[in-house]
Amino acid sequence: MPAMLTDVFRGHPIHLPHSHQPDFTSLRELPDSYSWTPKDDILFAAAPSPPTAVETIPLIDLDHPDAANQIGHACRTWGAFQIANHGVPLSLLQDVEFLTGSLFGLPVQRKLKAARSDTGVSGYGVARIASFFNKQMWSEGFTITGSPLNDFRKLWPQHHLNYCDIVEEYEERMKKLASKLMWLALNSLGVSEEDVEWASLNSADLSWAQAALQLNHYPVCPEPDRAMGLAAHTDSTLLTILYQNNTAGLQVFRDDLGWITVPPVPGSLVVNVGDLFHILSNGLFKSVLHRARVNQTRARLSVDFLWGPQSDIKISPVPKLVSPLESPLYRSVTWKKYLQTKATHFNKALSMIRNHREE
Numbered sequence: 402m403p404a405m406l407t408d409v410f411r412g413h414p415i416h417l418p419h420s421h422q423p424d425f426t427s428l429r430e431l432p433d434s435y436s437w438t439p440k441d442d443i444l445f446a447a448a449p450s451p452p453t454a455v456e457t458i459p460l461i462d463l464d465h466p467d468a469a470n471q472i473g474h475a476c477r478t479w480g481a482f483q484i485a486n487h488g489v490p491l492s493l494l495q496d497v498e499f500l501t502g503s504l505f506g507l508p509v510q511r512k513l514k515a516a517r518s519d520t521g522v523s524g525y526g527v528a529r530i531a532s533f534f535n536k537q538m539w540s541e542g543f544t545i546t547g548s549p550l551n552d553f554r555k556l557w558p559q560h561h562l563n564y565c566d567i568v569e570e571y572e573e574r575m576k577k578l579a580s581k582l583m584w585l586a587l588n589s590l591g592v593s594e595e596d597v598e599w600a601s602l603n604s605a606d607l608s609w610a611q612a613a614l615q616l617n618h619y620p621v622c623p624e625p626d627r628a629m630g631l632a633a634h635t636d637s638t639l640l641t642i643l644y645q646n647n648t649a650g651l652q653v654f655r656d657d658l659g660w661i662t663v664p665p666v667p668g669s670l671v672v673n674v675g676d677l678f679h680i681l682s683n684g685l686f687k688s689v690l691h692r693a694r695v696n697q698t699r700a701r702l703s704v705d706f707l708w709g710p711q712s713d714i715k716i717s718p719v720p721k722l723v724s725p726l727e728s729p730l731y732r733s734v735t736w737k738k739y740l741q742t743k744a745t746h747f748n749k750a751l752s753m754i755r756n757h758r759e760e
């Protein structure tokens with residue numbers, strides 16, 4: 402039985418103040434502990450250039466005959482894109498949004514019944530990366546790995562089974578979509594299933610993969626310009642598929658453009674290249690630095706499907722993508738090991754497994 406995500410942080414406890422979760426609705430002023438200045442957000446040394454660009458990540462129609470090339474191009478230039486005609490029913494997206502709204506609408510004491518433990522992955526709490534920052538983020542989250550049954554029973558003693566069905570169906574759809582996107586992107590580089598032996602059993606068998614679902618809530622904020630919803634980070638995944646409600650807040654960073662807002666497009670999904678895909682593609686695809694801002698009038702919800710390989714699978718650059726005269730840019734790493742490295746070294750994790758070539 403391969404090691405699951407649930408075990409990942411057993412030796413890496415993080416102590417986050419769940420019990421200090423404020424009741425966001427009653428705050429009229431931003432408490433000092435939530436007031437971010439640019440120096441609170443410099444871990445990735447992203448230049449705070451003003452958002453002058455009108456450009457944003459591409460919206461790709463998956464039914465378009467050139468979709469694979471468009472995805473490949475977006476993974477190389479932005480590390481992110483939006484997709485339309487993805488085949489996930491609108492009603493399912495609406496159900497997941499309803500579930501998320503209903504979860505975060507529960508009284509704090511009820512949510513804390515399903516609080517994430519210091520060594521756990523699943524449950525209610527602030528983002529894991531919070532431990533790297535001096536200031537608190539204006540958000541709350543709920544992570545699901547494996548069956549949500551136990552946690553959901555604590556949250557909704559009456560309706561947990563309905564909500565479990567929604568999560569199960571959503572994960573099922575997302576798994577298939579993520580695999581399709583991965584192969585479209587790799588095919589655009591001339592990489593096919595025979596070149597990636599751990600993923601090549603047959604395209605219908607996705608048992609090599611696993612996932613976590615991250616539900617995020619960014620409440621209305623009295624002083625949004627001084628607050629941060631979710632600090633800048635890259636995801637550790639192969640790919641992340643994000644659903645956002647109809648409220649802007651997600652921003653992606655480009656060295657040449659600065660922070661760019663990803664406008665919500667009803668019914669579409671955002672796809673991020675994660676660090677493992679960056680490694681697998683030998684750095685051709687860029688894991689995207691992103692963050693979430695908040696606003697003064699509308700609460701924002703997002704649902705993140707974080708997708709990667711089973712914890713014991715070693716990911717390394719596809720040999721075809723490494724020039725015969727050079728060594729691969731990255732050493733091989735399992736998702737488990739990478740998550741542990743990230744839990745300790747955060748923004749330095751990717752460079753820590755990079756092979757430094759002699760000039």
Ligand SMILES: C=C1C[C@]23C[C@@]1(O)CC[C@H]2[C@@]12CCC[C@@](C)(C(=O)O1)[C@H]2[C@@H]3C(=O)O
Pocket residue numbers: 406409522528529530531544613615634635636637638707740743
């Ligand atoms: C599989 C995972 C990726 C994640 C850590 C986790 O174990 C479960 C939560 C994920 C998440 C969601 C919010 C942002 C993020 C950086 C975090 O703190 O928790 C990601 C983690 C990640 O991609 O590294």
Ligand SMILES: O=C(O)CCC(=O)C(=O)O
Pocket residue numbers: 615617631636643645650651691692693702703705
């Ligand atoms: O809420 C968002 O738009 C971003 C969420 C995110 O980056 C995450 O959950 O990893």
Ligand SMILES: [Fe+2]
Pocket residue numbers: 634635636691
């Ligand atoms: Fe993220």
